[in-house]
Amino acid sequence: MSNGEDLNVAGAGPAGDGLDETALTMGIDPYERNWMRLTVALLVMFFTTVAIAGFAMGIQVTGAYQEVDPRTVLDTEPWATPGLRKIGDKEYEAYVVAQTWSFNPSEIEIPVGSTVTILVTSPDLQHGFKITDTNVNTMVVPGQVSKVTYTFDTVGDFPYICHEYCGTGHATMFGVVKVVPEGTLDEVSGDTGGDTDNEANSDEDDSQ
Amino acid sequence: MTTIDEPIETPDVETTDLTIERVEKPEFDLSPQEKRFVGWHITVAITALMIGSMMGPIQSFQFSGLDLYPYLEPVIKSYYQGLTLHGVLNALVYTTFFIVGFANLTTMKGLGRSLSHPVINKVGFWTMLTGLIMTGIPILTNSATVLYTFYPPLKASWAFYLGLTLVVVGSWIEGLGFYLTLAAWRKDHRGVRSPFIALGGIINMAMWQIATLGIAVEILTMLLPWSLGLIDNTDPELARTYFWFTGHPLVYFWLLPAYVSWYGMLPKQVGGKLFSDSLARLAFWLFLIVSVPVGFHHQFTDPGVPQTWKFIHAALTYSVFFPSMITLFTVVASLEFAARRQGGKGLVGWIRTLPWGDPSVAAQLLAGILFMFGGIGGLTNASYSLNLVIHNTAWVPGHFHLTVATAATLSFMGISYWMVPYLAGKQLWSPKMALVQVWTWFVGMIIFSNAMHVLGLLGAPRRTPLGSAPYVPEEWNGHLLRVSIGGGILLISVLIYGWVMLRTALGPKVEAHLVPTVPIAESIRHPQLTPVWLDRFKPWLIAAGLLLVVAYGPQFIDQIFNMNLNAPGTDFVPWPS
Amino acid sequence: MTTDDVSANSVANSERAADHEQTDEHEHFKPVGTMFILAMFVVALIMLWASVYLILLSRGVTT
Ligand code: HEM
Ligand SMILES: [Cu+2]
Ligand SMILES: [Cu+2]
Numbered sequence: 053m054s055n056g057e058d059l060n061v062a063g064a065g066p067a068g069d070g071l072d073e074t075a076l077t078m079g080i081d082p083y084e085r086n087w088m089r090l091t092v093a094l095l096v097m098f099f100t101t102v103a104i105a106g107f108a109m110g111i112q113v114t115g116a117y118q119e120v121d122p123r124t125v126l127d128t129e130p131w132a133t134p135g136l137r138k139i140g141d142k143e144y145e146a147y148v149v150a151q152t153w154s155f156n157p158s159e160i161e162i163p164v165g166s167t168v169t170i171l172v173t174s175p176d177l178q179h180g181f182k183i184t185d186t187n188v189n190t191m192v193v194p195g196q197v198s199k200v201t202y203t204f205d206t207v208g209d210f211p212y213i214c215h216e217y218c219g220t221g222h223a224t225m226f227g228v229v230k231v232v233p234e235g236t237l238d239e240v241s242g243d244t245g246g247d248t249d250n251e252a253n254s255d256e257d258d259s260q
Numbered sequence: 261m262t263t264i265d266e267p268i269e270t271p272d273v274e275t276t277d278l279t280i281e282r283v284e285k286p287e288f289d290l291s292p293q294e295k296r297f298v299g300w301h302i303t304v305a306i307t308a309l310m311i312g313s314m315m316g317p318i319q320s321f322q323f324s325g326l327d328l329y330p331y332l333e334p335v336i337k338s339y340y341q342g343l344t345l346h347g348v349l350n351a352l353v354y355t356t357f358f359i360v361g362f363a364n365l366t367t368m369k370g371l372g373r374s375l376s377h378p379v380i381n382k383v384g385f386w387t388m389l390t391g392l393i394m395t396g397i398p399i400l401t402n403s404a405t406v407l408y409t410f411y412p413p414l415k416a417s418w419a420f421y422l423g424l425t426l427v428v429v430g431s432w433i434e435g436l437g438f439y440l441t442l443a444a445w446r447k448d449h450r451g452v453r454s455p456f457i458a459l460g461g462i463i464n465m466a467m468w469q470i471a472t473l474g475i476a477v478e479i480l481t482m483l484l485p486w487s488l489g490l491i492d493n494t495d496p497e498l499a500r501t502y503f504w505f506t507g508h509p510l511v512y513f514w515l516l517p518a519y520v521s522w523y524g525m526l527p528k529q530v531g532g533k534l535f536s537d538s539l540a541r542l543a544f545w546l547f548l549i550v551s552v553p554v555g556f557h558h559q560f561t562d563p564g565v566p567q568t569w570k571f572i573h574a575a576l577t578y579s580v581f582f583p584s585m586i587t588l589f590t591v592v593a594s595l596e597f598a599a600r601r602q603g604g605k606g607l608v609g610w611i612r613t614l615p616w617g618d619p620s621v622a623a624q625l626l627a628g629i630l631f632m633f634g635g636i637g638g639l640t641n642a643s644y645s646l647n648l649v650i651h652n653t654a655w656v657p658g659h660f661h662l663t664v665a666t667a668a669t670l671s672f673m674g675i676s677y678w679m680v681p682y683l684a685g686k687q688l689w690s691p692k693m694a695l696v697q698v699w700t701w702f703v704g705m706i707i708f709s710n711a712m713h714v715l716g717l718l719g720a721p722r723r724t725p726l727g728s729a730p731y732v733p734e735e736w737n738g739h740l741l742r743v744s745i746g747g748g749i750l751l752i753s754v755l756i757y758g759w760v761m762l763r764t765a766l767g768p769k770v771e772a773h774l775v776p777t778v779p780i781a782e783s784i785r786h787p788q789l790t791p792v793w794l795d796r797f798k799p800w801l802i803a804a805g806l807l808l809v810v811a812y813g814p815q816f817i818d819q820i821f822n823m824n825l826n827a828p829g830t831d832f833v834p835w836p837s
Numbered sequence: 838m839t840t841d842d843v844s845a846n847s848v849a850n851s852e853r854a855a856d857h858e859q860t861d862e863h864e865h866f867k868p869v870g871t872m873f874i875l876a877m878f879v880v881a882l883i884m885l886w887a888s889v890y891l892i893l894l895s896r897g898v899t900t
Contacts, residue, residue: 076791078538083868084589087875091585094879095578101890102574102643110898111645113560115567122827123493152834176830178411178496180652184719187648187896189561193496194413194827196563201900211731215652215721217340217407219414219834223729535868589875593868600866607873632878636885643886649893717892 114190114198122175122194131173136160148172150179150192150214153221161230163237167203168229180215183229191216204231280452282782285372290365294374299683301361301385302676304392305354306761309669312349313754315342320708320747322727323740337402338836339725345399347408351514351664353392356427358672359517360388360434363461365679366520367438369778370458375437376444384433391426394419405835407723409503410483412494413829418487421479428472435465453787453795456540457524457780463544464516466797467509470804471552474505482825493825497564501819504555505812512551512580514664516544518671522591522624525675528781529621530614532598535590537783541794543583543590549804550580553811560647569815570644576811577642584635591628597784619694623674626702627667630709634662637713654726655716658709666705670698673757678776680764687770689763693756700753708746711739 080088105111125131126149134147134156146168149156162168172181172192179192183202190198204210214225290298315336318328322339329339336342364381368374375381397419398404404416410424442454442462478499485491523540527533534540556573559565596610604610615621637659640646650656681688688694716722718736726732726740793799 076789078542078791078794079536079785079789080539081536081593081868083872084536084539084586084593087589087872088582088586090879091582094882095581098639098643098886099575099578102646105890105893106571106645109894110900111648111893112900113567113570113645113648114563115570116564119564119822119824121824152830177414177834180721182652182719182721185896187645187893187899189648189651191559191561191563191652193500193563195495195824196497198561198563202897205897211719213719213721213731215724216411217343217414217723219340219830220338220836222340223724223726226729226731588878589868589871592874593871596868596870597866599870607870610870632881633885636882639882640886640889643890646889646893648899649889649896717889 111187114200116196117171117199118197119195120173120197122173125173126175130171136162136168142166144168146170148181148212148227150174150181150225152176152219153214153225155181155212155214155225155227158227159230160227161232161237162204163234164207164231165203165205165234166231167201169199169201172198177218178216179218179225181212182215183210183212185210188212189215204229207231207233280786280788282786288369288372290368291374294364294368294378295683295685297378297381297385298361298364299680301357301364302680302683303765304389305357305361305672306676306758308349308353308357308392310754310758312346312354313750315346316350317747317751317754318342319346319725320743320750322725323747324737324744325727326744327727335400338405340407340723340835341399341402341405343723344405344407348395348399350669351408351510352424352427353395355514355664355668356431357388357392359464359513360384360431362517362520362672362675362679363438363465364434365778366457366461366524367441369780370455370461371441371445372455373441373445376441377437380440381434381437384430384435384437386430387433388427388430391423391428391430394423394426396423398423402835402837409507411503412483412486412496412499413827414834415487415829418484421484421487425476425479425484428476431465432469432472435462435469438462438465453537453790455780456534456537456783456787457520459541459795460520460524460544461517463548464513464520466801467516467548467551467804468513470548470808471506471509471513474502474507474555478502478506491825493828495819495823495825496827497562498819498823500559500562501555501565501816504558505552506555507558508555508577509551511660511663512547514668516547518624518627518668519543519587521671521675522587522628523594524781525779526591526621526624526781527594527598528779529618529624529678530595530598531602532594532781534781534783535593535597537785537787538790538794539586539590540783541790543586545794545800546583547580548800549807550576550583552804553807554580554642555812556815557642557647560644561651564819565815572811574642574644576807578639581635581639581642588632588635594781595625617691617695619688619691619698620674620677622695623677623698623701624671626698627670627674630662630670630702630705631667633709634659634667637662650716652722653716654712654720654722656722658712658716661705661709661712666701666709670701670705673698673701676761678779680761682776682778684765684767685769685772685775686764686767687774688776689760689767694760697753697756697760700749700756704746704749704753706746707742708750711742711746715739715743 130147131149134149137145139145142163142165144162144166146160148170150172151174170188172190173196174192174194176194178194181192181198182189186202188200188202190200192198208231210229210231212227212229214222218225319339319342321328329336398417399420404420406414406416410416439462442458446454482494482499486494523534554573554577556565556570557577560570595614599610599613602613604613614625641650641659677688677694715736720726720736
């Protein structure tokens with residue numbers, strides 16, 4: 053039985069002040085009422101800041117991208133030949149298989165300034181994929197493809213580490229993104245996977 | 261006539277009757293049998309904590325290269341088996357048994373009457389205990405090394421899943437016993453506000469019953485049939501969504517009993533009163549509504565869940581922060597009220613006036629202080645893309661050792677410092693040692709948790725024996741060492757706790773007036789002045805249901821109707837034997 | 838904190854004619870110390886939260 057009168061009083065309106073016995077207010081202390089207002093203001097402020105990072109600056113979390121059958125995923129392209137594919141000037145796709153207990157490939161070498169779309173899936177258990185010192189951080193779940201795009205602007209080695217428990221070899225499951233200065237990487241070795249670029253690309257297109 | 265929400269005919273007349281006793285039947289006390297019944301819950305809980313907690317320091321020592329696992333070899337075969345034991349015994353078993361036991365006490369003592377159907381609660385307790393044994397055996401025999409989240413397709417023995425289900429179902433049954441008792445009380449007390457400590461504990465049970473539907477469905481429709489060989493495959497993403505439907509409210513299930521004590525008992529223990537009865541109740545109702553529809557904040561980095569739903573749950577998670585901020589104000593103000601009443605002076609000087617020499621009080625105050633930092637970390641985790649910085653890193657265990665392992669656990673320890681003597685008819689053995697325990701927990705946890713947070717920011721993964729991981733860079737070493745030092749101090753604290761509890765339980769019976777009583781705080785304002793809608797289940801349960809449908813319905817429909825049972829896992833046992 | 842104490846309190850309550858005693862008690866109490874502690878908390882909250890936010894911004898854009 054909801055009581056309109058009571059609900060009225062519940063609002064943070066002036067009726068809530070004081071200690072009128074018959075109106076059954078909440079009797080909120082004025083200081084506490086201000087604290088509650090401040091809390092709401094703080095939350096709105098934080099949330100706006102979060103929304104800016106997520107939507108204005110485009111720092112996004114993983115979304116729903118594509119489903120695959122974990123039992124057969126490694127039998128078909130592109131996952132049959134995981135690795136790096138060059139799709140444009142300083143643009144790459146990296147198909148990474150996370151499986152007990154290694155990443156394939158375990159090394160990705162790219163010139164500094166490259167934008168890489170990383171696609172990860174698992175044929176067996178759940179794994180994690182986090183590239184140290186970057187915002188690339190995603191779960192790897194059998195049946196799903198995790199997709200994230202990132203631009204590597206600093207030269208150096210960036211380990212990618214499995215951060216979800218996956219059994220015996222979990223603590224040793226990692227790989228490295230090697231970001232090398234421009235010109236040190238010859239074009240051929242920049243492409244470690246797939247039969248040809250074209251084939252990989254067309255597969256990609258189908259899946260979209 | 262037995263429903264809880266019996267309409268009250270003329271609330272205005274009845275509710276302002278200030279001659280109504282504020283403490284329901286103070287002369288009522290639990291019978292020896294009832295005390296023993298509560299005592300069994302607490303005994304199981306503390307035993308689980310002692311075993312489970314032993315693994316924690318051992319894990320932390322591993323981080324800086326002190327590997328004690330070879331000595332555990334006969335039983336514990338790996339870091340991961342130990343971690344499963346640690347997570348299940350501490351976070352699931354200790355908490356659930358303690359919380360349900362404590363709710364038995366607050367229901368009876370708060371309402372000033374015995375349980376209306378004690379046999380229901382007995383059945384509930386034995387169901388929980390059966391479940392605990394069924395879960396414990398596969399963990400100890402290394403056939404359920406799947407951690408306390410048991411994500412498929414890691415496959416545990418069927419007994420593990422069935423046992424967990426029984427623990428949950430047992431807690432539901434006990435919850436039913438509480439509702440019936442409250443309903444019986446309300447029938448005899450038309451127009452009277454339900455006593456806060458009873459209401460708070462029962463709201464928590466209601467929230468828990470809604471929340472655990474997630475893992476109940478996960479286990480019964482997917483994991484149990486799969487582990488029994490009835491189906492061959494799982495849908496891991498759907499399983500995650502089911503799990504986190506339960507997983508986040510789980511943390512409020514741990515916390516709310518501590519809130520019951522902070523609002524409804526601690527003010528009495530420090531010689532004061534509850535600052536606001538209305539807001540204490542409002543906070544609990546808000547937790548009932550918003551604790552559950554927020555689970556996607558644990559799945560921010562999941563493939564298979566659209567960003568839109570993640571963002572909506574981020575916003576809803578922010579709303580859970582609101583009742584916690586109310587709690588912060590109300591509890592601190594209750595403490596200040598007590599201190600000023602006893603002559604406390606100054607802007608912060610009054611804090612010293614609080615009875616810090618009482619280990620029960622000190623424990624809860626220190627738990628509250630660390631919980632402030634737990635709250636800050638929690639808001640960070642919930643902040644959508646900020647989660648990318650810390651998801652599944654050591655930051656996360658760093659965070660929840662401030663919440664469940666301190667705000668809840670250290671408060672429960674504080675509660676046990678009066679409750680165990682009360683139940684056993686004894687005196688607390690060595691309040692001094694109890695104080696040492698409380699302070700070592702506080703100091704150890706600051707060191708441990710700070711180091712874990714920093715490691716997480718540097719990129720260290722969680723659930724990983726970092727002492728033997730090949731990718732650990734030099735710069736992590738100092739922090740790894742601090743984890744071990746914090747863990748060492750915590751080990752001392754746990755051992756003292758077990759010893760104090762044991763000596764108290766085995767100590768001599770003392771005269772009745774030396775045995776502590778149950779502290780029940782009055783509110784500054786008479787509870788009869790609290791609006792009726794803050795004493796009703798129906799509107800809040802309806803609101804909770806509606807919000808769930810809106811916030812979870814579409815994504816559940818999508819995932820269930822597109823269910824792909826196609827993940828078989830590995831054809832070998834994937835954990836070390 | 839003995840049983841006597843509890844019953845003494847409730848006797849006092851039932852003897853009380855009206856609610857004035859507690860109203861006064863409440864009105865004379867201004868939780869200034871509480872406000873101070875909470876102000877410190879808000880400062881810590883903003884600073885610690887912002888530090889993670891800045892780490893996020895420094896680690897590049899993921900889409
Ligand atoms: C005695 C003090 C304690 C110490 C030194 C300690 C230490 C640890 C460590 C080092 C980890 C493993 C981190 C990882 O590998 O990810 C951990 C995990 C955990 N601890 Fe504790 N802990 C203690 C007490 C507690 C208590 C009292 C609780 C709960 C009531 C608790 C709940 C957990 C949970 C739920 C996990 C996560 C398990 C998982 O990731 O599956 N711990 N603890
Ligand atoms: Cu792993
Ligand atoms: Cu959560």
